Amino acid sequence: MIESLSNPVQELAVSGEDPPEKYVYKGEDGAIDASFLVMEVPLIDMSLLTSSSAAGDEELKKLRSALAYCGCFQGINHGLTSSFLDKVHEVAKQFFALPIEEKQIYSRTVEDIEGYGNDSVLSEHQTLDWTDRLYLTVSPEDQRKLGFWPEKPRNFREVLHEYTTKLSLMNELLLKAMARSLNIEEHSFLKQFGERGTMTARFNLYPPCPRPDLILGVKPHADGSAVTFLLQDREVEGLQIMKDGQWYRVPIVPHALLINVGDQAEIMSNGEFKSPLHRVVTNYERERITLAVFCIPESCIEIGPVEELISENRPKLYKNMKNFVDIYFQNYQQGKRPIDAAKI
Numbered sequence: 001m002i003e004s005l006s007n008p009v010q011e012l013a014v015s016g017e018d019p020p021e022k023y024v025y026k027g028e029d030g031a032i033d034a035s036f037l038v039m040e041v042p043l044i045d046m047s048l049l050t051s052s053s054a055a056g057d058e059e060l061k062k063l064r065s066a067l068a069y070c071g072c073f074q075g076i077n078h079g080l081t082s083s084f085l086d087k088v089h090e091v092a093k094q095f096f097a098l099p100i101e102e103k104q105i106y107s108r109t110v111e112d113i114e115g116y117g118n119d120s121v122l123s124e125h126q127t128l129d130w131t132d133r134l135y136l137t138v139s140p141e142d143q144r145k146l147g148f149w150p151e152k153p154r155n156f157r158e159v160l161h162e163y164t165t166k167l168s169l170m171n172e173l174l175l176k177a178m179a180r181s182l183n184i185e186e187h188s189f190l191k192q193f194g195e196r197g198t199m200t201a202r203f204n205l206y207p208p209c210p211r212p213d214l215i216l217g218v219k220p221h222a223d224g225s226a227v228t229f230l231l232q233d234r235e236v237e238g239l240q241i242m243k244d245g246q247w248y249r250v251p252i253v254p255h256a257l258l259i260n261v262g263d264q265a266e267i268m269s270n271g272e273f274k275s276p277l278h279r280v281v282t283n284y285e286r287e288r289i290t291l292a293v294f295c296i297p298e299s300c301i302e303i304g305p306v307e308e309l310i311s312e313n314r315p316k317l318y319k320n321m322k323n324f325v326d327i328y329f330q331n332y333q334q335g336k337r338p339i340d341a342a343k344i
């Protein structure tokens with residue numbers, strides 16, 4: 001089947017019609033339920049991650065155990081003000097509130113994943129996600145396709161630029177802290193990330209869904225990044241993480257950033273850090289808006305488990321490879337977990 005694009009979910013949601021069958025999730029990984037137990041996602045004070053004090057050492061220990069336990073943490077004291085984070089959320093909300101025709105100026109095409117749109121339809125049997133997205137490459141800056149960057153609201157581009165510039169610094173700080181938490185040289189992960197790693201931003205709109213019991217906002221997946229920064233909706237929960245075969249809800253911590261390990265950091269850490277499987281459930285009454293920013297190592301640099309993390313007791317678990325993102329998409333589209341393709 002030739003790839004095609006589906007209509008905005010936002011339009012389907014207001015039509016009042018029953019959602020088409022192709023949105024009904026048929027996976028076998030458990031019921032869709034928004035009332036699972038809450039995961040105790042550790043809070044990490046990011047201002048302490050650069051400190052050489054006893055409190056800094058303590059925070060590094062917490063970071064290591066959070067990333068080994070559930071692969072994520074709620075980052076607080078990250079240096080972004082609450083009013084600025086509200087502004088980031090506001091520009092996303094204003095963009096999705098534009099009339100469909102105005103958003104479609106930025107529509108993605110079948111050849112490009114960037115722009116406004118949603119799932120590519122690659123097969124008749126594919127289950128579609130109940131979400132509309134705006135997907136943009138933000139860095140390296142010379143890779144930006146500004147034709148997809150909204151000009152409405154007027155401050156959209158400026159706010160996204162400022163937000164991701166700050167996240168880029170946070171990504172560096174975090175990759176160094178992750179290495180230090182494992183007692184290895186602090187540039188071990190950063191070296192593999194490269195100086196021209198990619199940062200992509202995905203704005204997600206989950207319109208209210210008439211059948212939250214049958215339909216997912218996003219199917220289960222782990223991220224192909226090294227690290228992902230998620231700005232959750234301020235009021236509406238939806239994200240769930242799998243741990244030990246069980247789904248857990250991820251709570252909203254106002255103005256925290258939910259930060260998770262992606263497959264590439266799991267590989268570089270030789271499995272010390274876990275890239276969590278996650279999914280998004282929908283809400284019957286309320287829309288939900290989130291912004292995920294993926295930090296992806298430079299595709300031409302080989303990534304692989306850091307030597308010091310390989311030993312007789314802990315053999316090398318993953319192969320070295322370049323351009324993991326390509327491997328990621330090939331496997332994801334076939335419904336396979338991409339990191340399995342990297343296992344030895």
Ligand SMILES: O=C(O)CCC(=O)C(=O)O
Nearest residue numbers: 202204218239280290292
């Ligand atoms: O919207 C969310 O809570 C998570 C989004 C997500 O998993 C993704 O964009 O890959």
